Amino acid sequence: MSRFLLTWTIFSLCLIMPLSAQDFGFGFDDDEEAAASFSSFEGGKGNPAVAINGEVSASMTGYGEDFLDGPHAVKLGTIFSGKLNFSASASIAEGIIKLKLRPMVNPISIDEAYIRAYLGRFDIEAGLRKLTWGKADSFGPLDVVNPLDSSEIYPEMADNTDLMGIKIPRPLIHASVRLGQFSKLEGVFVPTFEPHGFAETGRWTQAEMTLLSSLGTAPATPETDALDYAQGGLRFTTTLGSSDFGVQYYYGRLPKPGVRMVMGPSPGIELLYNPYHQIGFDYAQVIYGFNLRAELAANITEDLSGDDGSVYNPALAWSLGFDRDLFLGINLNAQANETIRLMDDQVGSADFTRGSFDMEGGTDLTDTRITASLSRKFLREELEIRAAAVWGVEDQDFVIMPALIWTKDDVTIACSGGIFGGDTGGQLGQYHKNGFVKLRITYTF
Secondary structure (H helix, E strand, C coil): CHHHHHHHHHHHHHHCHHHCCCCCCCCCCCCCCCCCCCEEECCCCCCCEEEEEEEEEEEEEEEHHHHHHCHHHCCCCCCEEEEEEEEEECCCEEEEEEEEEECCCEEEEEEEEEEEEEECCEEEEEEEECCCCCCCCCCCCCCCCCCEECCCHHHHHHCCCCHHHHECCEEEEEEEEECCCCCEEEEEEECCCCCCECCCCCCCCCHHHHHHHHCCCCCECCCCCCHHHCEEEEEEEEEECCEEEEEEEEEEECCCCEEEEECCCCCEEEEECCEEEEEEEEEEEEECCEEEEEEEEEEEECCCCCCCCCCCCCEEEEEEEEEEECCCCEEEEEEEEEEEECCHHHCCCCCCCCCCCCCCCCCCCEEEEEEEEEEEEECCCCEEEEEEEEEECCCCEEEEEEEEEEEECCEEEEEEEEEEEECCCCCCHHHCCCCEEEEEEEEEC
């Protein structure tokens, strides 16, 4: 059934191609940053215009636990990083390459590299790409195309509200067609799969990874670059009156690995990436000064009875958020996210020593997080004071991230930090020793 739906998705991508109009023009695409703020060099007749932009950044991150141990234990990170973006555009197409520069880690890596063609109402792009689906500000359940690199997510979030930096680019084909003035149909095909990125060593290693390492044997992992792991989806968005709506279908693999115990003469652990179908809906509207955003998704896995310990149960996921100017120039941005496991009464034991093992055993029925940010700008909006917090409801743990950000023309200086607390066994509380301070200066060109 899953292969049929995947084939149907690929066919649908091909089907919408002939719907394009005869006139050439720029596409109906949410990703405007590729064309914006570039320094451009116009070519002659028949030659593409070439544009370059980027940023140079120097940052230092120190951890409170290291300072307590003395100067010999303090490491401030790679310090230098940068971005370099190239674009070459003609009347009906453009090519974009975005590079990330981190000399002490991975000197040069490709953040995005793709070609896009504009054919009237129809756009198509292919290459290494980051897409955003859904309307949530952060971590919405419908934003499923790109996995996330959570290895150092909190220092990244402390002075930056843009989460594109922690998305992992994927090779894909993406097409969209405008249907009338306010509607759009888009489809995506991703030929390979990659899970969320997790730190396997160091201070940001998650408790689950530590548990697997403690078993003394490396888990077997599948090869995910074959067509058997291909993914695809369709998304339709429209505007009705003052409301924006979207509906989508996606077939893929859950980016969080599952675990299966292998019994027999050579027992061990095998990591799995469960296939699933997602049907989702999103909504956005301004009501009485509140910019509302909502998403609802049903994630349907193969464990429809709920008793397969190596497959995640089907689940419902939702998010509800808003932002609003309050008083004295203070802005509030808040969002609640929750996942609700279905057939919870069929979940078994998480005891590794027993014959039957359920990876969801011992976990809560729901997983709820509330994210909030208060900000205020001063001095002709050059200076911003911000305090962000994430609270894990079930675990009763949290992280608080204050920041002071000064921006003058193309230069930004930011001082930020993070404090973790609550239950030390929770997803956030496990980092209670990772309180940090960060200083960053960035020049954008």
